[in-house]
Amino acid sequence: MCGFVAVMAQQPGGPVPAPYTLQGMTDAIRHRGPDAEGHWRDDAAGIALGHRRLSILDLSEAGAQPMHSACGRFVIAFNGEIYNHPALRADLDHAGDAPDWRGQSDTETLLALVAARGLVDSLRACHGMFALALWDREARTLHLARDRMGEKPLYYGAIGGTWAAASELHGLRALPGCPTGTDPAAVAAYLARGYVPDGMSIHAGIAKLPPGRVLTLRAGTDPGTETSEDFVTLAARGMAAPAMADAAARSRNLEDVLHHAIQDQMIADVPLGCFLSGGIDSSLVAALMQTGRATPVETFSVGFTDARFDETPHAAAVARHLGTAHTEFRLDETEALDVIPDLARIYDEPFADSSQIPTALLCRAARKQVTVALTGDGADEVFGGYNRHILGPKLWRLLAPLPMALRRPLGRALAGLEGAAARHAALHRLAARARMPVTLLDKLGRLGELVAKADGMPDIYAHLTRGIMDPGAFMTAPPDHAVADLRLPAALERLTGTEWLMAQDSLGYLPGDILTKVDRAAMATSLETRAPFLDPQVIAAAWALPPEDRVARGRGKVALRTILERHLPAALIDRPKQGFAVPLDRWLREGLRDWAEGLLTRSDLLDRAGLNPQMIDEAWTGHLARRNNQGQKLWTVLMLLAWLDHDATAERPA
Missing domain, CATH: 3.60.20.10 (Aminohydrolase, N-terminal nucleophile (Ntn) domain)
Structure with missing residues (x-):
């Protein structure tokens, strides 16, 4: 690298x-x-x-x-x-x-x-x-x-x-x-x-x-x-491939393709390991890395003292079963907050995926032992792993027949639940006992807006993925064309439902967010990361699968789960998707409050960004008062202002 x-x-x-x-x-x-x-x-x-x-x-x-x-x-x-x-x-x-x-x-x-x-x-x-x-x-x-x-x-x-x-x-x-x-x-x-x-x-x-x-x-x-x-070429090639009727044969073929890609990516003349969160993607990479090896693969995970956001117990259990040489980095909140002032330097453009925080910390820690690390990145986009791939089509099937007169009050009720969740921590504890995704309650406001306004799958996707739904409202002089449309290239225009959502993620969110996050965090500490799920043969093989091999019966990554069950007990696999979440809403009200307020009240930075101070103030005061959770929206603004502040003081040539 x-x-x-x-x-x-x-x-x-x-x-x-x-x-x-x-x-x-x-x-x-x-x-x-x-x-x-x-x-x-x-x-x-x-x-x-x-x-x-x-x-x-x-x-x-x-x-x-x-x-x-x-x-x-x-x-x-x-x-x-x-x-x-x-x-x-x-x-x-x-x-x-x-x-x-x-x-x-x-x-x-x-x-x-x-x-x-x-x-x-x-x-x-x-x-x-x-x-x-x-x-x-x-x-x-x-x-x-x-x-x-x-x-x-x-x-x-x-x-x-x-x-x-x-x-x-x-x-x-x-x-x-x-x-x-x-x-x-x-x-x-x-x-x-x-x-x-x-x-x-x-x-x-x-x-x-x-x-x-x-x-x-x-x-x-x-x-x-x-x-x-590019991705369009690979997906079209996969869809045009002859179908394999036998499910077991498809599974074995996919495992062979994945194993070959992983073995190719293990070639290095320097120490090499694997990130291991304990989720399906990284666990499968670790399992296929370890297969046939006499020596343990080095695996690494990072977690927080807040149990809701800590995946290290899952990772440790997977590592024990596979027999990897596992290193666990457990961080307290202070260590996590201390990295935030470095983010504007690490990311050379504004970047607002808050999982950049644990990613940066994991890369720093892993670099002390290895120079190359394999990751599970790309599996969600290629094999249908995001909750939106499952919920998006279901939501539209439910919403399409409903009149707007009914959808609007339903949307307001859902948004009200988010405010209740912001005020009452007990609701988060109940959600955890019900095995709900850790950030679900924080997204009820966005879900309510979706229910009240969405008109088709592009709207569903926009509501489920956008940081700020109407960016022009936050700008003093919004451009005429703020956000590109979501039409797929001609070779993929027949896609619908889950596959349409996956293609959108592969074309935009994957390179713009996921791969940017990992590349900058890793390279800031001179660590090379590799993503075997993005091997061209893996992508073509994934898109040759029937849709039910990726998403079926309310579960994503069906094909990967089937392969992983040959390497791990089902009890280690079957758990809600967590991701690299952080308690952003609480941090902004507590440990990051002074830092955030210092940026959000800087008129010089707001002017340079072209942001509307009134809209920023409304979001900030509403968040502090726990009327709702505006953490991701505020984080998006804060990362822009922090980047501008860093850029203003960076040394430039004359």
């Missing part, structure tokens, strides 16, 4: 930044690669690349970057891992297309593959996570590319007469002329989703390259974009 920057003159003969500027750009992303750095430039061609290396495969100098192809035509700066690179290298050897290999790195394999077959075909053959900048010395073009699912970030934009790209915004901000203001459309999208989606960034003029895309830049011409392979 690494980080890189790339700068290319927009016009023929144009200059590129001086060496000390390029140095400043790579220094800004040092946390992504503390082991080594490299710079390469061709002033005559108007191109410069910089790289920071976290050494995972081939720790020798043969893996150093920027790396030149054996033929001399290509220079690459690469961030990520190509898990099937040994097989790709063997194919090149067999076809007679291999150079005289200098080392064992996947980057060298990719360069040889590009020289033999071209970039787009090479990326389609690669199973991995990556972002890259590839300079073609012959064609004088710079190619920027990102992996299928968006595991690795890539920002780009026109800055000071150049095209510039970097693994994080931190790298671009070190370039003179980088935009500093916020884009109102990005702010509105952030308020709605809790993250800035692909295709834009918090700064106008800078964007995140969408997953699966290749952007080609040539001096004096407009950029060109093409798709190498």
